[in-house]
Amino acid sequence: MKTLLRPMLSLFVVLSVITGLVYPLVVTGIGRAAFSREAAGSLIYKDGKAVGSSLIGQNFDEPKYFWGRLSATSPNPNNATASGGTNFGPLNPSLTDAVKARIAALRDADPSAQLPVPADLVTASGSGLDPEISPAAADYQVTRVAKARGLTPDVVRDLIARNTQGRQWGIFGEPRVNVLKLNLALDGLARGAV
Numbered sequence: 001m002k003t004l005l006r007p008m009l010s011l012f013v014v015l016s017v018i019t020g021l022v023y024p025l026v027v028t029g030i031g032r033a034a035f036s037r038e039a040a041g042s043l044i045y046k047d048g049k050a051v052g053s054s055l056i057g058q059n060f061d062e063p064k065y066f067w068g069r070l071s072a073t074s075p076n077p078n079n080a081t082a083s084g085g086t087n088f089g090p091l092n093p094s095l096t097d098a099v100k101a102r103i104a105a106l107r108d109a110d111p112s113a114q115l116p117v118p119a120d121l122v123t124a125s126g127s128g129l130d131p132e133i134s135p136a137a138a139d140y141q142v143t144r145v146a147k148a149r150g151l152t153p154d155v156v157r158d159l160i161a162r163n164t165q166g167r168q169w170g171i172f173g174e175p176r177v178n179v180l181k182l183n184l185a186l187d188g189l190a191r192g193a194v
Contacts, residue, residue: 044180046187052180056080057131060183063109064148066141068133068179070102072124083127099123110144132176135164149186159185 031039042054052058057068059077071077088095102122107113118137120130138160146156163182167173 044184046184051184053131054178054181055131056129057125058180060179062148063144065183065186066133066138066145066177066179067106067121069120069130070098070122070124072128077128080129083129095123106140110141110147112143113140115140131180132165132178135160135175135177138164138177138182145186151189155189156186159189 028039038055043050044052044054057071059071060067088098099122103117106117106121115136118134118140120134121137121140139157142153142156142160145151146153149156160177160182163185164175164177166175
């Protein structure tokens with residue numbers, strides 16, 4: 001037993017140093033060197049102050065802003081420390097009730113909206129932190145946002161088009177609109193900065 005104890009302890013210390021110190025420092029260094037913006041949180045600044053991250057959704061509920069996907073995080077929406085989905089299946093009554101409530105809120109906010117409500121406006125993402133919506137979800141909200149800001153729908157649609165990202169590398173994913181960036185562009189438009 002004594003002959004095994006020393007090699008086991010030595011191996012434990014060596015592996016602890018490698019996996020607990022050396023590896024994390026190397027990976028962090030590479031991340032900061034190769035992907036400095038992402039490693040710093042992909043922060044978005046307005047007037048020199050960080051207002052959010054392009055990778056984490058934010059809760060917008062005023063009519064003058066575009067609304068993002070629902071967040072299933074708790075105790076607050078878009079809580080990055082509690083990332084996760086609802087895990088409700090399609091037949092779960094809680095999911096059905098939440099979807100119906102969100103549809104009602106969207107219809108109440110803009111009774112004139114005639115388009116079908118896009119799925120990403122009434123369901124939470126897998127992480128509960130999705131910062132983006134589909135162009136269809138943005139288009140659904142055009143009338144409400146334009147009316148609340150005193151803009152024409154064409155001006156708002158143009159802003160959506162300028163803030164729509166295509167598929168990654170032209171083949172992966174779907175076109176998407178970052179809600180925070182779009183709302184900041186709207187605020188800039190109101191100030192005459194866009």
